[in-house]
Structures are given as structure tokens and as C-alpha cells.
Amino acid sequence: MALIDLSKKEIHCKIVYYGPGRCGKTTNLLNVHSSMADNARGKMLTIETKGDRTLFFDLLPLNLGTIRGFNIRIQLYTVPGQVMYAATRKLVLKGADGLVFVADPLQVRRERNIESLEDLRTNLLEYGLKLEDMPLVIQYNKRDLVDTPIPTLTVEELEADLNSAFKVKTFEASAVTGMGVFETLREISKQTVRYVTNKHLLHETK
Amino acid sequence: MTDNGPDRDFHAEIDDAIDNLFSPQAAAPQPQSASPPSAKQESRAPAASTPTKDESLTASMLSSDGADAFSPFEEALLSLDWEISSSNIDNARSALKDIQGNFDVDKAVALTEIFSLMDRLLEAMAIAPQNVSTSAPKTLQEGLQTLRAAAGAENLSLIEQTLIDPTLSELRSSIPNIPKDYSKLFQTAASKTHGVAGREQKTAAGVKAAPAQAASPAPSGSEEEDLVLELPGASTPAKSVAALIDAVNSHLTILGKCIAKRIVPVENLFAKTPGYEKLHAIHTELRERLERQKQNLIKALGADYQADAAAPVDPPLGQTAQSGSCPWNTVTLGTWGGKTVGFLPDQIVYEDKPAARVRKCGSFLPIKMLKRGLFGKIGFVVQGELSFHDEATLKTLTIPVAKSSGMEESALKTGNPLLILFKENSGLAFWLDEETEQLDTTVGCRWETVSDPHTFVAGNLTAKGKTIPVITLRGV
Amino acid sequence: MQDFILTAEILEKARNAIEGSLIQAGVRTALLIDGAGNILSNCGRDADDLDAISLAALAAANLGATSQIAKLIGEEDFSLLFHKGKNGNIHFGRIGDELILITIFGEDVSLGLVRCRVTDLSETLLQIFEG
Structure with a gap:
């Protein structure tokens, strides 16, 4: 839910x-945080819990300029x-x-991967939103593993599993090295800002 | 999300702005060298706040926006709803007094009982919250609603049956250790003592009712009439004012000594002992309350107050027999094993005919057997010193049963009343032959202290031609 | 869930309502947020020193979580959400289905007062935002 503050123009x-x-x-967010200029990024909020899994959510506020x-x-x-944190996941999606x-x-x-995408679709529907x-934006992460002996899926396989229906933009990335992280963020930022402004501002500001 | 016509400019602008923002970093990302941020890493979030007017902020705000005389009390109750703390209770009590002060005199008089019961309930919450029914905060809320309605009502008789009476009965049932029939208490007040809670009840109501009598010579409600007519002072007109002043003065002296020598040392001991925080709080509460009570009495006495009034001396132990007047003004008489014996009303924590199964417990009596019904609480049936202990402590308490040479256990009849004495963590139970009566020892009695510290008998009282041993727990 | 479009007029009204009630009563900060953690209004003497964005996100999540907990025990929602600290306390109040009013106050203000004011304010704010 976007918030448009006409008095402060935000x-x-x-x-x-x-x-x-x-x-x-979380690695995506950490990478964005560590490489952005101070004036553009806010304080990264992680809820400290034991282990390296996110139990609730991480938050990184960014200021994209005017x-x-x-x-x-x-x-x-x-x-x-993790599958078991379904309730929290739905909350954050709100x-x-x-x-x-x-x-x-x-x-x-x-x-x-497939389960999670289905879960996303179901949760959005409960808020009355359609994923389509x-x-x-879909990010194929951990591309740095391709050259290692660890068995990985090819981009074609991932594409067939996850993007055959949507045909949205996809990015190959490696969140640990930073590759593709900003490209992903840039694209989704553009789409999101367009989406929000299209809905509310465009016709008023022109 | 396809661009169409005029929107294209705007979208291009968005893309440019975002490209600009990300390009320097995207061109030269240095993720490896950058340490991952933690929650501690401080870079201020863009503050989405606007400057605040620098007003002088005061806590006094009651006269503004629609708050009425009831608001402070309502607020205090809402705080109590969250936490029963002494400061929340104090706030509620003082707010309640303010409400009473704001009422028309006539209405205030008619509502005296509600005010005094609400105050009693709050007081009980302060002293022994574990004994107060869990619905107490709700009951107080209902009391507040009734008071609100009463303030708005033209004639109190209109809401008497619908609101006032139900509120009164709810309040009565919420207050622990108080007989349901409030007015009866005053009829018996002069002659019978009900343990700590009962006595305070007398004082509290007496103080409240006295100004009511002055303010309105003929209160309308029948219950209020009882209140005024049955005041302890009014029911003993024979006693002269001077005698009463003497009694109060000596009472004050004893009270002062008790606080200094008994309560304060125990309070200090509890303060130093880890795990006794609750008992310490109870003791502090008790001391403060007694001190307040003392101040009230001193204020009431005015010029008649004597700081060093002669106090009846506790019978000292290990001394030779002393004769003279009895150290206690009232002694409870009972027949035990065929003999008449005396008990100190202060020490009696239980006197009733308990369930048949209690009779079979032999020489040790677990206090928890005394509770009534499946969900009853022990705290409801005991009084005096025991009522200050919490339920968990009471559950574990076992009291020895005194054996009399004149009575075998098998001889216990179903109708025998049980009397329990308790003082400073020691107790003793007695199966009496019949119910007790009170003896006024101020006239026609002779007292002889018994010096033997190994007996429960503190001394012998000679009255009506009989010698009555007075049993106390002092010598244990 | 609809998007919020805030006009200067709405914000001014909301701020006035909050300042006239809670801030007047002596609370440190009152923060009006939506269920997604966006800040609608931030008033009070400590407002500028506060990491309001984090607070708003956590508060929204906290309320979401407690409301789920409520459902687990068969409650619609909890009516009183309050955390007590040594010197500062925080109270969360729901304003309709979408908004949350966070009140931060010290020992000088009683919880009961805050609860009364938030209840009153809730109606006023609902009228402002829902018209």
C-alpha cells in the first residue's frame, strides 16, 4: 500500500x-545497504534472532531522490x-x-522455489491482489555456484519453472558478490514507482 | 504496464532518476570490502517527521476537552485494570474522594455506602490483592457507572433498584472478610470483634458515616439510617467522652509501640531477605496504613491528644505473679474440655463449625481443609493475621490441635465449633464445647499474670466468681 | 487494502487532534501509522529524536503478530496492547481497521489517561480519514 503525502510531496x-x-x-538487502551512499539509505533494521534465518523481517528504507x-x-x-513462518510472511506482504x-x-x-511462488500468489489473493x-521481477540468485561442483538449475530450467506464465524481467545475480543486485533493485524500483504514480499521481500532476 | 503516449515522458523521467541514483554504485560495486551492516550501524533514517510546536507541556489537562469530574477516577481504574500497584490504587482512592466531594450533599449522603465500599475494595486490593476477587476492577467500573448515573439522575430513587442495589451487592461480595450484611456489623460492633478486617471496617464506616449524620439529619435510605444509628459511639452512650479519649490515647501509645517494635524490625528484615519482596511490600503497606490511621486519630483528638498516655503493659514473661486489672479490655470466653477459658480476640483467626471431615484430622489440622466448596479460597474463611498471607502459603499451613485432659478425640460431637489462634507464625486449634461469648474485663474483673513461659496461659482472670485461664500464643 | 493519499488538510486536522489530546496530556510522542508501517503523522517533543521508520515498521508487525496470536486463542483482537519500561512506556491503539496510533509516554502520565484519550481520539481520527 503506497502512501502519498501531498503536503510534504512524498x-x-x-x-x-x-x-x-x-x-x-537478506543478503540482497545487506548488499544494497553497504554499497549505497549515506544520503540515500536509511538505517537497516534486522530483528535479531538466533541463527541466520530471518524470523520476522528485515527493513531497509531508501531515498530515491526527487x-x-x-x-x-x-x-x-x-x-x-521458511515454510513454517507462513503467518509472518503474509503480514510482511501486507x-x-x-x-x-x-x-x-x-x-x-x-x-x-515453485512452492514459494505459489505461496506468494495465495497470500496476495488474500489481500485481494493478483500477482499478475x-x-x-525475478532474480536467479547464487549464479556464482554455477562453476562449482554443487548441482544447480540452468536459467532455462528456472525460467520454465517460474517465469513461463508471467514473462517478467529476470536477473541473474550473486547477492554475496553484489552481481545483479542493483540491476534487480533498479528495475523493480522503476516498475513500482511507475505503478504507484500511474495509479494516483500522473493525471493530477499534469 | 505498457507506456502509452503522454505518460512516456513521465516514465522516462522516473527511469532517469533511478538510473542516476544507482549508476555510480552499479558501475563500481564494492560489496566485498564493505562490512555487512548490523542493527547497530547508525545512519539516520530519513526522518519523516515534521517539527513540533514547542509548547509547554503540562500534566494538568482536566479542564479541557470534555473531561468531567469522573475522568480521573476512570483513568485510575483503567491503569488498575493493567496493574494493581500501590500508586495506581492511591490515585484511584484520591480520585474517588474527589468525586464524593463534588456531589451534592444530599446525594453524597445517600451514596455513602457505595463510596465507602468502593474505597474498602481499593484498600483491600492494596493490602492483600490475592484475597480480592478477580472481578474487582470490573466491579469498580460498575460502581463508577452507577455514580455517573447517580450524578445525572434527578431522583436517586429512580435508579435505586436498577443500579444502586445491584452495585452494592456486587461490591459487598467482592470485598474479602466482610460479612455480607453490612448493617448488622454495626449492631454487633460494640460487643464483638471480627479480627483485623472487621475492626477496620468499623472505623472506616464510622468515620464516613459521622459527617453524613452532621450534614443531613434525616437520610432517606433505610440502610443509611442503620448506619448512623448503629455507630459504635452512639450505641454505647453510657461511656463518657473522657473515658473514650483515654482509651484512644492509650490505644495510640500501643499502636506506636507496635509499629516501632514489631512491624518495623520485621519490615527491615524482609527488606534484607531475597525472596521476601511480597511480604515486605505487605508489611510496608500495613505500617503506612497504621501510621495514617494514627495520624487521623491524633488529628481527631486535637487538644485531647496525649503523646505519652499510659498504655496497658504487656504481661512480662518470667516474672512473679502480678495482680491488678486485665491487660485486655475484651476477652473471648469459650468452654474447652468442660472448662471455661479465655482467648484474645486479636489472635482468633477462625471460629466456625467446619465440615465433618475436618473433625477427623486428629492432632494436626491442615488449614486448607477449612475452605468451603470446590472453588472456595482459604483466604475467604480465615480472618485477622492469617488473612494477610497469600493463598499459596495458607495451603501449606498446618496447625496443631490442642489436647485437653477433659476431652477425648472420640468425644467430638458434630456441633463442636472450632477456634484457631494465630500469632507471629505460630498457631493452635481448639475444639470448643460451645460457641464463644465476649467478656468486658474493664469492670469487676481481677487479673493475675502467670509467669511460667512454658504454658499457653498468660494469666488467670477472675470474673463472676470463676477463675478463667486466658490462653495466648505469646508464651510459645 | 487501499492506498492512502494524504492532503495537507487531512494531515493538519489529524495533527491538531493528536496535539490537542495526547500531547496536551503530557505524552512524549504520538505516532500515527498505517498497517503496512507507513508514518502518517509524528507529533510530540521527542518526535525528531526517534527512529520513527523502524518503530513504525516494528509496531505494524507487532500488531499484526499479536492479532494473529489473538486469533490463535479464539479472540478477534486484543483490546489493550501496552509495554511498560523503567522510564518509558508504549501504548498501541487501533484506529479502525487500517490505522495504528502509537503513544510513548513516561511515568508522569498514567496508562489510564492514555487509554481514555486514545479511545476518544480514535473516533475523531476515523472521521478525519474516512470523511
């Missing part, structure tokens, strides 16, 4: 990184990936304006 959008457990959602006099602020959220689906290329996680109508 637009707030919420982008949620979704995906199965341990696919690298477009036609409107200050664009984006809040990046991650959801907990009011999302844009989505990044982070896919795990490990052979053994193939089913998890939302700004969405």
Missing part, C-alpha cells in the same frame, strides 16, 4: 523480497522464507507495492 512505496528459505533475500517535485522513498522488506522473487538455483531447492497485476 511518495512511500513498499517492495518485498520474497522467496524460499536461504535463497539470499521526481517532478516528489520525494520518492522506498522501503525494502524481506519475508522469512501493503506491498512491488515484489522481487528471489529464486534459489540449487537442484535440491527446485520444488521449494503487480510489479514483479
Whole structure:
């Protein structure tokens, strides 16, 4: 749910990184945080819990600068990936304006990717939203593993599993090295800001 | 999301802005060198706040926006709903007094009982919250609603049956250790003592009712009439004012000594002992309350107050027999094993005919057997010193049963009343032959202290031609 | 869930309502947020020192979580959400289905007062935002 503050000329959008457990959602945010200029990024919020899994969510507020006099602020959220945290995942998804689906290329996680995307679709429907109508970008993460002996899925396989219906933009990435992280964020930011402004501002500001 | 015609410019603008923002970093990402941020890493979030007017903020705000005289009390109750703490209770009690002060005199008089019961309930919550029914905060809320309605009502008789009476009965049933029939208490008040709670009840209501009598010579409600007519002072017109002043003065002296020598040391001991925080709080509460009570009495006495009034001396132990007047003004008489014996009303924590199964317990009596019904609480049936202990403690308490040479256990009849004495963590139970009566020892009695510290008998009282041993737990 | 479009007029009204009630009563900060964690209004003497964005996100999540907990025990929602600290306390109140009013106050203000004010304010704010 976007928030548009006409008095301060601010637009707030919420982008949620979704995906199965341990696919690298939090790593994406950490990477964005560490490489962005101080004036553009806010304080990264992680809820400290034992272990390296996200139990609730991570939040990174960003300031994208001004477009036609409107200050664009984006809040990046991650959801907990593990299947059992379904309730929390749904909570974080509340009011999302844009989505990044982070896919795990490990052979053994193939089913998890498909399940997670289905879960995303179901949860959105419960908020009355259709996945097809939302700004969405898919990131094929962990491409750095391709050259290792660990069995991974090819981009074609991932494409067939996850993107055959949507045909949305996809990015190959390696969140640990930073490859593809910004490209993903840039694309989803554009789509999301367009989506929100199309809905509310365009016709008023012209 | 396809661009169409005029929107294209705007979209291009969005793309440019975002490209600009990301391009320097995208061109030269340095993720490896950057340490992952933790929650501690401080870079201030873009503050989405607007400057605040620098007003002087005061806590006094009651006269503004629609708050009425009831608001402070309502607020205090809402705080109590969350936490029963002494400060929340104090706030509620003072707010309640303010409400009473704001009422028309006539209505205030008619509602005296509600005010005093609500105050009693709050007081009980302060002293022994474990004994107060869990619905107490709700009952107080209902009391508040009734008071609100009463303030708005033209004639109180209109809401008497629908609101006032149900509220009164709810309040009565919420307050622990108080007989349901409030007015009866006053008829018996002069002659019978009900343990700590009962006595305070007398004082509290007496103080409340006295100004009511002055303010309105003929209160309308029948219950209020009882209240005024049955005041302890009014029911003993024979006693002169001077005698009463003497009694109060000596009472004050004893009270002062008790606080200094008994309560304060125990309170200090509890304060130093880990795990006794609750008992410490209870003791502190008790001391403060007694001190307040003392101040009230001193204030009421005014010029008649004597700081060093002669106090009846506790019978000292290990001394030779002393004769003179009895150290206690009232002694409870009972027949035990065929003999008449005396007990101190202060020490009696239980006197009733308990269920048949209690009779079979032999020489040790677990207190928990005394509770009534499946969901009853022990705290409801005991009084005096025991009522200050919490339920968990009471559950574990076992009291020895005194054996009399004149009575065998098998001779216990179903109708025998049970009397339990308790003082400073020691107790003793007695199966009496019949119910007790009170003896006024101020006239026609002779007292002889017994010096033997190994007996429960503190001394012998000679009255009506009989010698009555007075049993106390002092010498244990 | 609909998007919020805030006009200067709505915000001014909301701010006035909050300042006239809670801030007047002596609370430190009152933060009006939506269920997704967006900040609609931030008033009070400590407002500028606060990491309001984090607080709003956590508060929204906290309320979401507690409301799920409520459902697990067969409740619609909890009516009183309050955390007590040594010097500061925080109270969360729901304003309709979409909004949350967070009140931060010290020992000088009683919880009961805050609860009363939030209840009153809730109606006012609903009228402002729902017209």
C-alpha cells in the first residue's frame, strides 16, 4: 500500500523480497545497504534472532531522490522464507507495492522455489491482489555456484519453472558478490514507482 | 504496464532518476570490502517527521476537552485494570474522594455506602490483592457507572433498584472478610470483634458515616439510617467522652509501640531477605496504613491528644505473679474440655463449625481443609493475621490441635465449633464445647499474670466468681 | 487494502487532534501509522529524536503478530496492547481497521489517561480519514 503525502510531496512505496528459505533475500538487502551512499539509505533494521534465518523481517528504507517535485522513498522488506513462518510472511506482504522473487538455483531447492511462488500468489489473493497485476521481477540468485561442483538449475530450467506464465524481467545475480543486485533493485524500483504514480499521481500532476 | 503516449515522458523521467541514483554504485560495486551492516550501524533514517510546536507541556489537562469530574477516577481504574500497584490504587482512592466531594450533599449522603465500599475494595486490593476477587476492577467500573448515573439522575430513587442495589451487592461480595450484611456489623460492633478486617471496617464506616449524620439529619435510605444509628459511639452512650479519649490515647501509645517494635524490625528484615519482596511490600503497606490511621486519630483528638498516655503493659514473661486489672479490655470466653477459658480476640483467626471431615484430622489440622466448596479460597474463611498471607502459603499451613485432659478425640460431637489462634507464625486449634461469648474485663474483673513461659496461659482472670485461664500464643 | 493519499488538510486536522489530546496530556510522542508501517503523522517533543521508520515498521508487525496470536486463542483482537519500561512506556491503539496510533509516554502520565484519550481520539481520527 503506497502512501502519498501531498503536503510534504512524498511518495512511500513498499517492495518485498520474497522467496524460499536461504535463497539470499537478506543478503540482497545487506548488499544494497553497504554499497549505497549515506544520503540515500536509511538505517537497516534486522530483528535479531538466533541463527541466520530471518524470523520476522528485515527493513531497509531508501531515498530515491526527487521526481517532478516528489520525494520518492522506498522501503525494502524481506519475508522469512521458511515454510513454517507462513503467518509472518503474509503480514510482511501486507501493503506491498512491488515484489522481487528471489529464486534459489540449487537442484535440491527446485520444488521449494515453485512452492514459494505459489505461496506468494495465495497470500496476495488474500489481500485481494493478483500477482499478475503487480510489479514483479525475478532474480536467479547464487549464479556464482554455477562453476562449482554443487548441482544447480540452468536459467532455462528456472525460467520454465517460474517465469513461463508471467514473462517478467529476470536477473541473474550473486547477492554475496553484489552481481545483479542493483540491476534487480533498479528495475523493480522503476516498475513500482511507475505503478504507484500511474495509479494516483500522473493525471493530477499534469 | 505498457507506456502509452503522454505518460512516456513521465516514465522516462522516473527511469532517469533511478538510473542516476544507482549508476555510480552499479558501475563500481564494492560489496566485498564493505562490512555487512548490523542493527547497530547508525545512519539516520530519513526522518519523516515534521517539527513540533514547542509548547509547554503540562500534566494538568482536566479542564479541557470534555473531561468531567469522573475522568480521573476512570483513568485510575483503567491503569488498575493493567496493574494493581500501590500508586495506581492511591490515585484511584484520591480520585474517588474527589468525586464524593463534588456531589451534592444530599446525594453524597445517600451514596455513602457505595463510596465507602468502593474505597474498602481499593484498600483491600492494596493490602492483600490475592484475597480480592478477580472481578474487582470490573466491579469498580460498575460502581463508577452507577455514580455517573447517580450524578445525572434527578431522583436517586429512580435508579435505586436498577443500579444502586445491584452495585452494592456486587461490591459487598467482592470485598474479602466482610460479612455480607453490612448493617448488622454495626449492631454487633460494640460487643464483638471480627479480627483485623472487621475492626477496620468499623472505623472506616464510622468515620464516613459521622459527617453524613452532621450534614443531613434525616437520610432517606433505610440502610443509611442503620448506619448512623448503629455507630459504635452512639450505641454505647453510657461511656463518657473522657473515658473514650483515654482509651484512644492509650490505644495510640500501643499502636506506636507496635509499629516501632514489631512491624518495623520485621519490615527491615524482609527488606534484607531475597525472596521476601511480597511480604515486605505487605508489611510496608500495613505500617503506612497504621501510621495514617494514627495520624487521623491524633488529628481527631486535637487538644485531647496525649503523646505519652499510659498504655496497658504487656504481661512480662518470667516474672512473679502480678495482680491488678486485665491487660485486655475484651476477652473471648469459650468452654474447652468442660472448662471455661479465655482467648484474645486479636489472635482468633477462625471460629466456625467446619465440615465433618475436618473433625477427623486428629492432632494436626491442615488449614486448607477449612475452605468451603470446590472453588472456595482459604483466604475467604480465615480472618485477622492469617488473612494477610497469600493463598499459596495458607495451603501449606498446618496447625496443631490442642489436647485437653477433659476431652477425648472420640468425644467430638458434630456441633463442636472450632477456634484457631494465630500469632507471629505460630498457631493452635481448639475444639470448643460451645460457641464463644465476649467478656468486658474493664469492670469487676481481677487479673493475675502467670509467669511460667512454658504454658499457653498468660494469666488467670477472675470474673463472676470463676477463675478463667486466658490462653495466648505469646508464651510459645 | 487501499492506498492512502494524504492532503495537507487531512494531515493538519489529524495533527491538531493528536496535539490537542495526547500531547496536551503530557505524552512524549504520538505516532500515527498505517498497517503496512507507513508514518502518517509524528507529533510530540521527542518526535525528531526517534527512529520513527523502524518503530513504525516494528509496531505494524507487532500488531499484526499479536492479532494473529489473538486469533490463535479464539479472540478477534486484543483490546489493550501496552509495554511498560523503567522510564518509558508504549501504548498501541487501533484506529479502525487500517490505522495504528502509537503513544510513548513516561511515568508522569498514567496508562489510564492514555487509554481514555486514545479511545476518544480514535473516533475523531476515523472521521478525519474516512470523511
